[in-house]
Amino acid sequence: MHPCTSIAEQKRIEEILEKTVAPLPSFEMREKSPPPPESNSLEFMYFYKSLEKDQRLEFLEKLSHDFGVDHRWVSDLASKLLDAQVRDVATVLQVEDRLRYSLTPRYRHLLSHISRVPGGVKFLVDLRADLLEFTSSKSSDSTHLRDLNSTLKSLLSEWFSVGLLRLERITWQSPCEILQKISQYEAVHPVRNWTDLKRRVGSYRRCYAFTHASMPGEPLVVLHVALTEEIANNIQGIVREFATLDVDEDVNKISAAIFYSISSTQAGLQGVELGNYLIKRVVRELQSEFPHISQFSSLSPIPGFSSWLQGALSQQKKEGRALELLSEEEWKEVEEVTGAAPGASTLEALRRLISTSDWIHSERLIHTLEPVLMRLCAWYLYGEKRRGYALNPVANFHLQNGATMWRLNWQADTSPRGIANSCGIMVNYRYFLQETGTNSAAYLHNRVIKASEQVLGLVSQFQMNSKL
Amino acid sequence: MHPCTSIAEQKRIEEILEKTVAPLPSFEMREKSPPPPESNSLEFMYFYKSLEKDQRLEFLEKLSHDFGVDHRWVSDLASKLLDAQVRDVATVLQVEDRLRYSLTPRYRHLLSHISRVPGGVKFLVDLRADLLEFTSSKSSDSTHLRDLNSTLKSLLSEWFSVGLLRLERITWQSPCEILQKISQYEAVHPVRNWTDLKRRVGSYRRCYAFTHASMPGEPLVVLHVALTEEIANNIQGIVREFATLDVDEDVNKISAAIFYSISSTQAGLQGVELGNYLIKRVVRELQSEFPHISQFSSLSPIPGFSSWLQGALSQQKKEGRALELLSEEEWKEVEEVTGAAPGASTLEALRRLISTSDWIHSERLIHTLEPVLMRLCAWYLYGEKRRGYALNPVANFHLQNGATMWRLNWQADTSPRGIANSCGIMVNYRYFLQETGTNSAAYLHNRVIKASEQVLGLVSQFQMNSKL
């Protein structure tokens, strides 16, 4: 029993669920059952939205626990199936069919029906966002919740199947409502004002989004592209460049497409692949608009690098292996520049240095730190793993899509945010269209990361210098 | 082995399937597997479209038989599930999850991927039309085909979920492409020319269709509505009335909405409920446009009545119970009118009479036959069943939706087609909005038909007169 909900509230939750979650029809009647009245769906939605966070958790636990699969039925059919093995194949198929049906949770139909009510799909997307929060925070025993989540995810995957998504190019002529959302959702390189926003949809830029018939006016995933002469190595040159804002595009100056920001907007669609498909659709779109474009690449942030580095330095200090990350010469330079005493305190000085953005005002520090931070960053991206896949989520995303880890760029994002996140380093994940399929499979099945010589070079420098 | 396909062809079919239908990923990798390349889907589609009917059947048999469920895996998991019963619930849930996954046919993912390719959804709808043809014609052992059909149907049901459909009102300003299709698809009361068509979308008429994002420009189900003062009892007054074609609608003259034609256009969407939802959406649409409309009713054809009647007469003759359908007096009238000799030959005369449309030119015959045909028709609609549900498919459709069998109308469709199908009789299925839910459930669960007094009166007249 949850301490936070009163007995009366629990009672009410039970009543609502009993009333709105219709029983699964029998196998024979499964095609013949009339849909429950729409009011069921509406009542369910209305009630859920009126609940506080804690109550929602309890509500979903009850839903997933009491209105899921009928386990006895399933096990009966499992027995029957084993018996049927000796019989003809038609019988086996028939029992399998029943078994499959019996494995449908009772709440699945309700979810389906809710999707038909105006606003229903959006409701379910938001409900799943709650679910993900609950299951990840482990605030509860979540065995059943995970089942509910997986059922809901599989439904959402069908509804948000790529065939049902609409690619929209966002321009300055798009509805203000959409543009304001684009502006809000842009988490990677925040939009500051109208001119900033206009820049993102102006000359030499493209902005695309997937939208969906059942959530009109709501961009689900947004991709910002810059059209450039060469693969960009600096983000300010893209988001803070206004000289070409209103000029006509000169096709001859366009030979690369840079994906410089991609944002998913719906927490509840986690795991439903949209970003990957959006990139592929946009590539096709750009190829048809500019048949001669041959270079496709991201210019991506490296969130987490700085804090990983801080962690690594602390760790080293603790373990007394403080000096392994840099070469002797490099340590000396740091000492000189920072005026720190040799040894552990240099390490401390270095840590302090990179915890602020002051160093970027010193040409000498910039020069000194470049080789160090670049090889550390290369290692962070290439060598640090979680369950065998790249630890950095942006890297993981692009590698899954089949991109190549192509180039680390020093001083690529000198905004405070860029310095704070990744010491100003950004990375290009390049899409060689002929290879993405192979790369993706190699990464997913064998955890092989495709990387360029520059990256591999930095990684081996790291390995020579460091004993992390 | 099919006699109609050569060994080379069979070989080719096997190759294509092996190449394009990717194996099901392991349970652990199910979320991590990259999608197969789009070219798989395209190759599958291209190959299938190039096949002849016979080859298609073989292709689908092979697909459904060799690329379905891995039965051994399923039975292994079924055993595990039985073992798990003694363990904790988390284990049970986990095994159920695996079992559910193992019951996914291998071809399911291919179908999903095809839906993402341009034209893919339409391809699958058409493929299912083939499937339905094959399974219904029983031209083959169809156990596995039925499994394939059921998998495909469940996918289509999600993709064509009502939330993803778009209601479009078709007007004279709609694209010509759509209007031409509306014209082609109108099977109930064929459209003859531009003026006919303009009439269907002009004043005092509405035409609505559901369309779907992945099949643009393709109306899936079309509903024609007439806005009238009273519930219409005659179809010519609707489709052949041009006086009000271009006048402005007078809201005060509108107090009933008559659904006089509903057509599904995609054979492959059989069993995916669209018509029912379309009627409900249109009712809501009309209520918001004309808040004072209170009467909603169909004016429906009765396909099959004439041939049923012919059958019944033949049967009676064969069984020597020829005279039971009409009262003595009625038989006498028929004798007089037709000049036939009494007895069996009168019955023969009656049969001949209703097999042509000549009788509608005789006031006397019209008068004589009215009570007879009306009560026979009422019985046909209300009393004749198939698996407990109304034999007449139009009746079955509206009764499932919760309509009431409200009024039989004599001389309601005097077109040759109308006379040939149902001796000119049409029927109103009326939608009392407060009752449709209850009616639908009563019909589907208990096979109870809700009918008006007129209909019930005719039925009991039939029961008194006939001993069918």
Added chain:
Amino acid sequence: MHPCTSIAEQKRIEEILEKTVAPLPSFEMREKSPPPPESNSLEFMYFYKSLEKDQRLEFLEKLSHDFGVDHRWVSDLASKLLDAQVRDVATVLQVEDRLRYSLTPRYRHLLSHISRVPGGVKFLVDLRADLLEFTSSKSSDSTHLRDLNSTLKSLLSEWFSVGLLRLERITWQSPCEILQKISQYEAVHPVRNWTDLKRRVGSYRRCYAFTHASMPGEPLVVLHVALTEEIANNIQGIVREFATLDVDEDVNKISAAIFYSISSTQAGLQGVELGNYLIKRVVRELQSEFPHISQFSSLSPIPGFSSWLQGALSQQKKEGRALELLSEEEWKEVEEVTGAAPGASTLEALRRLISTSDWIHSERLIHTLEPVLMRLCAWYLYGEKRRGYALNPVANFHLQNGATMWRLNWQADTSPRGIANSCGIMVNYRYFLQETGTNSAAYLHNRVIKASEQVLGLVSQFQMNSKL
């Protein structure tokens, strides 16, 4: 007094005019006067539309006569202007300004105000169609009517200025309403059915129209284009060719754009240049879609050639110069083929021949007549004039636009209509884009027709053979 209108009717006409045609404000108040109430315009329109043809004529005569320019005021200002000549230029300008204002007919403001009422512009276009009919039929003394016509025309010219027209490409996705009108308005090569119509907007075809904001859904002038490999010499190959109806266009097969039909739809816009501008806009449109297209040409009918030829033959017969049109050899051939007696009766035989379409079934006749009819037709187009400009209206239109009379095509329109109008001959007016300006000026100012060698060759053959 018109015999057809009663005194009461005349009275009513006078009342309405007095009421609705506001006096011209004084020169000083011309900017300060409030617009007359909209009801004036509506009453005027309503009244006019309720009138019969005869009454309309009287109404317009009265309007133009009694509500035109104040002649006394004009002549007073003319005197003043002459007096002012000796004074400073400012005074001259001022009096000129007043004089210009005084020359504004009183009804001009009403016309302006009508244009602001919904449906007003269309009303004025239709009113002008009436006016043109009245002035051309000379059913009345039309001095004042012509003034009214010229005022109205100048207003329409501003409202229908090309800058205010919208070019619309008509496709199979265009509103049915538009396509039906396109179908109706196509006078050159009538559209027979849906497939015909679909052909005109399908692959390798383009259909463009100008529309105007104040007459929505109404195409004002329509241009049909065929995209071909070579300049077409036959119209059936364009309007009766269905092989490529649904295929994808192959850009490499397109090197010529053939204007095969242009229709103005509004009689009331006569003299307001639209067709010329439409051709030019479409050329620009096509050039941007197909940068490599280099050949632009019409394939035009020659209405009036047959009847001109009949007239010429009659004339010759009457004047006893019957034999001059054909060479001796040719006459002999005609005699042989028709079996006519030599001399005048051969001419009669020839006349009869070309008054039906029978001759096109005889290969021999076709062969015999080709040189004769081709050179006569070339002369008709090139040599026959009205006020110095080409007599044939289609020729005059394209020559004004700066086209070159490029090629006569034998057996180019073998439809009954084509044979009847021009013995099956059609002509290409070719648009050499670099020359149209010069050609147009030469034609309009100096009445010089630019023609190809083929045409000039035929003309000189005619001149050698005939003494017309």
Added chain:
Amino acid sequence: MHPCTSIAEQKRIEEILEKTVAPLPSFEMREKSPPPPESNSLEFMYFYKSLEKDQRLEFLEKLSHDFGVDHRWVSDLASKLLDAQVRDVATVLQVEDRLRYSLTPRYRHLLSHISRVPGGVKFLVDLRADLLEFTSSKSSDSTHLRDLNSTLKSLLSEWFSVGLLRLERITWQSPCEILQKISQYEAVHPVRNWTDLKRRVGSYRRCYAFTHASMPGEPLVVLHVALTEEIANNIQGIVREFATLDVDEDVNKISAAIFYSISSTQAGLQGVELGNYLIKRVVRELQSEFPHISQFSSLSPIPGFSSWLQGALSQQKKEGRALELLSEEEWKEVEEVTGAAPGASTLEALRRLISTSDWIHSERLIHTLEPVLMRLCAWYLYGEKRRGYALNPVANFHLQNGATMWRLNWQADTSPRGIANSCGIMVNYRYFLQETGTNSAAYLHNRVIKASEQVLGLVSQFQMNSKL
């Protein structure tokens, strides 16, 4: 000769004009002349845009002086007209026609042709803005410039005739481009941010604009409306009220429509009536959306009141009649409140008071000043005239439209701008739809201002108190 343009530049100007301004065709050829090549228009536009302000003035002076009317021709025709008086009416009409034609300035055709070029209309609107600036600043002898201006204005009036304008409702779904412009152009109550802007197009608000086919995406005149329960007396309650921003509108709470801001955006369309027509169209639009709305009123600023008041006070002081504007009692109160010495220095104190916005923080001052400022303001609006019409331009605009000066509102705009402009007072001009025609005519012809009792009462209080 202008000192600021070199001889070379003058030469160039003359060349361009000679080249691009085609001579007027002869009267006979006026319908037959081919249009000059588009390149003329483009060259003219390009050249003009490249000029500096001073050069533009010279350019326009030359254009208007050397390419205007042929005065000799006009005077010849004026003589002929006088001669013709003795002849028949047909001759008179004919000469009048020629005279009218001769009064067409040569540059008129060029202007017409420019309007047909893409961007041409916008160019002419901007050129006229220049013209208006030049003629108003009297930086030059402008007799000919005024002629050019008047020709251009008459052309613009036809092109921007209300029938050719499109009413657009601006919503949050409108293109961002439009909304940004709406935001920029809003001069009356400036928009501060996205939320402000969203408020103007959200619930209980309407925003309408006229746009024109030849200037797409450019709102010409914008009207902001608030839907309220009563006629609003305070602007902050409209533009700073966010409580109802996203709620659904309750029709029952709407019984008044308040026009709280109207802005013309194109300086070059001065004198072309748009605002008046926009208000009328919007009234019609609102009546059809809310048939029960009966109150239409503006809530208008009173620009110029404060500075007029300052002027009046200064004037009085100078003339020693300082004390006449307020009653003795009122002066005493001002003395007390301000602590000023009696007499002239009180007046000075008062002047200083209202020259800042400090007084609105004192309840007592607000109370003291209310009767004084209200009656002075009423007089300013009602009594102060320019050429007989209301001096205040906003008043003049609404009175021309036929509105009634209905209510002055104290503390209606307490923004710094509102206090600075009009001591926070605003005024409602109310539109009684049945009376606007009469009111407008009375105002324009007889300079009669229709005002409510409140206003007239304040005016007579003023007249009793003041001897201005």
